[in-house]
Amino acid sequence: MHLRLAYRWIGVFVLLAGGPVWHEVRGQDPEPANVMVEVRTLPVQTLRLSDFDPLRPERAPAFLQITILNDGQERDLLVEVQARTARYGLLVTGRKRLRVVAPMAVVALSNRDLDDYVVEDAGNELVQVGLERNVLPAGEYVFDVRVFDLSLGGSVPVAEAEEILVTENPGRQLDLLGPGTPFGQEPGVVPTSFPIFQWFSDARRFNFAVYEVLPHHRSAEDVLGSRPVFALRDTMIVGNVLAYPNFAEALRPGGTYAWQVEAVVETASGPMALPGEVFWFVVEPGALSTAGQVGGGAAPLSPFPATTVARVAVQPQEVTVQPGATFRFEATAYDAEDLPLVGVRPVWRVEPAGVGTIDEEG
Numbered sequence: 001m002h003l004r005l006a007y008r009w010i011g012v013f014v015l016l017a018g019g020p021v022w023h024e025v026r027g028q029d030p031e032p033a034n035v036m037v038e039v040r041t042l043p044v045q046t047l048r049l050s051d052f053d054p055l056r057p058e059r060a061p062a063f064l065q066i067t068i069l070n071d072g073q074e075r076d077l078l079v080e081v082q083a084r085t086a087r088y089g090l091l092v093t094g095r096k097r098l099r100v101v102a103p104m105a106v107v108a109l110s111n112r113d114l115d116d117y118v119v120e121d122a123g124n125e126l127v128q129v130g131l132e133r134n135v136l137p138a139g140e141y142v143f144d145v146r147v148f149d150l151s152l153g154g155s156v157p158v159a160e161a162e163e164i165l166v167t168e169n170p171g172r173q174l175d176l177l178g179p180g181t182p183f184g185q186e187p188g189v190v191p192t193s194f195p196i197f198q199w200f201s202d203a204r205r206f207n208f209a210v211y212e213v214l215p216h217h218r219s220a221e222d223v224l225g226s227r228p229v230f231a232l233r234d235t236m237i238v239g240n241v242l243a244y245p246n247f248a249e250a251l252r253p254g255g256t257y258a259w260q261v262e263a264v265v266e267t268a269s270g271p272m273a274l275p276g277e278v279f280w281f282v283v284e285p286g287a288l289s290t291a292g293q294v295g296g297g298a299a300p301l302s303p304f305p306a307t308t309v310a311r312v313a314v315q316p317q318e319v320t321v322q323p324g325a326t327f328r329f330e331a332t333a334y335d336a337e338d339l340p341l342v343g344v345r346p347v348w349r350v351e352p353a354g355v356g357t358i359d360e361e362g
Contacts, residue, residue, distance in 0.1 A: 033071060033073075033075070033149060033152070033158035033159070034071035034072075035068065035069065035070055035071055035075070035077070035147055035149070035158045035159040036068070036069040036159055037066065037067070037068050037069075037079075037145055037147050037159040037160065037161045038066070038067045038161060039064065039065070039066050039067075039143060039145045039161045039162070039163040040064075040065045040163060041063055041064055041065070041143065041163050041165040042062075042063040042065075042268060043266065044063060044165070044167065044266050044267055044268050045167060045168050045169065045170055045265045045266045045267070046135050046136075046138075046167055046168075046169050046170075046265050046266070046267045046272070047135065047136040047141065047165075047167050047267070047268065048130070048135050048136065048267060048268070048269075049127060049130040049135075049136065050269075051063060051111075051136075051267075051268045051269075052083070052091075052092055052123075057094070057111065057112055057113075057114055057115065057117065058112050058113075059112075060111060060112055060268075061112075061267075061268035061269040061270075062110040062111060062112050062268075063110075063111065063165075063268035064081070064110055064111040064143060064163075065108070065110055066079065066081070066108070066109050066110065066145055067106065067107070067108050068098075068101075068106070068107040068108075068109075068147060068159070069104075069105075069106050070101045070102070070103060070104060070105045070106075070107070071103070071104070072103045072104060073103055074100060074101065074102060074103055075100075075101050075149045075151060075158075076098075076099060076100055076101070076149060076150040076151045077097075077098040077099075077101045077107075077147055077148065077149060077150070077158075078095060078096070078097045078098065078147070078148045078150055078154060079095065079096045079097075079098065079109070079114075079145065079146075079147055079148075080093065080094070080095050080145070080146045080147075080148065081093070081094045081095075081111070081114060081143060081144070081145050082094075082143070082144045082146075083141060083142070083143055084122075084141075084142050084144070085122075085126075085139055085140060085141055085142070086139070086140060086142075087137070087139060088122040088123075088125060088126050089120070089122040090120045090122055090123075091119075091120055091122050091123035091126055092117060092118065092119050092120060092123045093117070093118045093120065094111070094114035094115070094116065094117045094118075095114065095115065095116040096109060096113055096114050096115060096116075097150075135169055136167070137169070138167050138168050138169040139166070139167065140164055140165070140166050141164070141165045141166075141167065142162060142163075142164050142165075143162065143163045143164075143165065144160070144161075144162050145160060145161045145162070145163075146159070146160040147159040147160065168202075169265075170201075170202045170203040170204065170263065170265050172202065172274075173200070173201055173202045174199065174200075174201040174203065174261065174263050174274065174276035174277075175199060175200045175201070175276075175277075176198075176199045176259075176261065176276060176277055176279045177198040177199055177200060178197075178198055178279070178349055179195045179196075179197065179279070179281045180258075180259070180279035180280050180281030181279060181280065181281070182277055182278070182279060183219075183220040183223070183258060183277075183278040183279065183280050184220075187256060187280045187281050187282050188279075188280075188281040188282070189281065189282050189283075189284050190281050190282070190283055190284060191284045192283070192284075193244075193250050193251040193252070193253060193283055194243070194244045194245075194246060194250075194251070195244055195251075195281075196241060196242070196243045196244070196312070197241065197242045197243075197244065197259060197261075198240065198241045198242075198312065199240050199241075199261050199276070200240060201240060201261075201263055201276075203263035203264065203265060203274075205234035205237070205263070205264035205265070205271075206234055206237050206240075206261050206262060206263055206264060207231070207232070207233055207234055207237075207261070207262040207264060207273055208231065208232045208237055208242055208259070208260075208261055208262075209228040209230070209231040209232075209259065209260055210228055210229050210230045210231070210244070210251070210257055210258070210259045211223045211224065211226055211227075211228050211229065211257065211258045211259070211260075212226075212229050212252075212255060212256070212257055213256040213257060213258050213280055214226070220258070220278040223258045223278065223280075224258075224260065224278065229248070229249045229251070229257070230244070230245075230248040230249060234264040234271075239312075239334075241312045251283050252283060253283050253284065253285050253286060254282070254283060254284075254285040255282070255283050256280060256281070256282050256283075257280065257281060257282075257283065258278050258279065258280040258281075259278070259279055259280075260275060260276060260277070260278045260279075261276045262274060262275045262276065263276065312331055312332070312333050312334070312346060313331070313332050313334065314329055314330070314331050315329065315330045315331075315332075316329070321356070328361065329348075329358075331346045331348075333346070345360070347360075348360065
């Protein structure tokens with residue numbers, strides 16, 4: 001960026017024999033600044049209020065990385081960062097004076113290094129929204145970084161850059177579909193010790209756990225405080241369906257079990273688990289107790305081992321059905337290689353119960 005400065009006219013008084021004469025000497029233009037700045041953000045899905053703590057910025061997670069490359073001159077640099085959104089406008093401004101920066105020096109800093117924070121009016125409005133939801137609204141967050149040389153007056157930036165961070169806030173929607181009913185209601189009954197668990201969510205990563213409900217458990221919190229009979233972390237789950245595997249501890253016929261899914265989202269502080277509701281169910285006495293073996297005559301849900309079903313796709317996922325009208329859903333089961341499985345028949349159910357009926361054909 002070229003910096004225009006007024007020429008300096010210097011009068012030099014010279015004593016000559018014929019009397020005093022003024023000579024005008026023109027000062028030289030300073031060389032244009034060639035400072036470079038680069039800004040990057042971590043790939044996060046959710047931003048929280050604590051990520052913009054103006055009182056204790058050093059405790060905030062470092063999600064904004066700034067790198068400055070000075071040119072061949074020693075400079076007195078100041079960095080200014082502004083965060084804004086299209087909906088709310090300018091949110092916050094932070095500054096950091098680097099003072100004397102040596103020629104060709106590389107300076108790296110993050111949002112944790114900024115000081116002199118100023119929260120704008122739009123930022124105060126966003127704080128109220130964040131307090132209600134515990135996270136900042138999803139959308140585009142634009143970070144404008146400008147570098148000033150105070151030795152040149154500091155009115156015009158010598159370098160600037162922009163970074164856009166798009167957040168989605170997944171995990172806000174997490175609904176369990178089955179098996180079972182919400183904890184506290186009459187538990188549902190399943191005909192197999194290897195049920196297929198399904199849920200609906202806008203997230204893409206999940207934690208999953210199944211617990212046995214014991215006589216001394218009085219609440220969902222009591223159940224979740226016990227050791228799960230089976231659990232999987234998010235790296236082992238694909239999609240929104242999980243068939244209880246035959247290598248896991250078999251669910252005992254006649255036993256009562258609860259299960260929960262957590263949506264895992266990326267934040268500036270790292271992965272964060274958002275717990276969903278707790279469902280529970282009773283395994284029907286005489287149910288399928290081992291893979292391929294039926295006790296009491298109960299039929300398996302499909303002719304395939306439970307572990308072959310990786311996900312189930314339902315089309316459409318959402319539809320409005322008017323009272324008295326009918327609609328047919330289509331369901332396709334896929335294996336771990338995302339190939340469709342032929343001959344797998346899903347078990348359909350309407351949740352919540354009482355709002356309608358659905359037959360075995362969907």
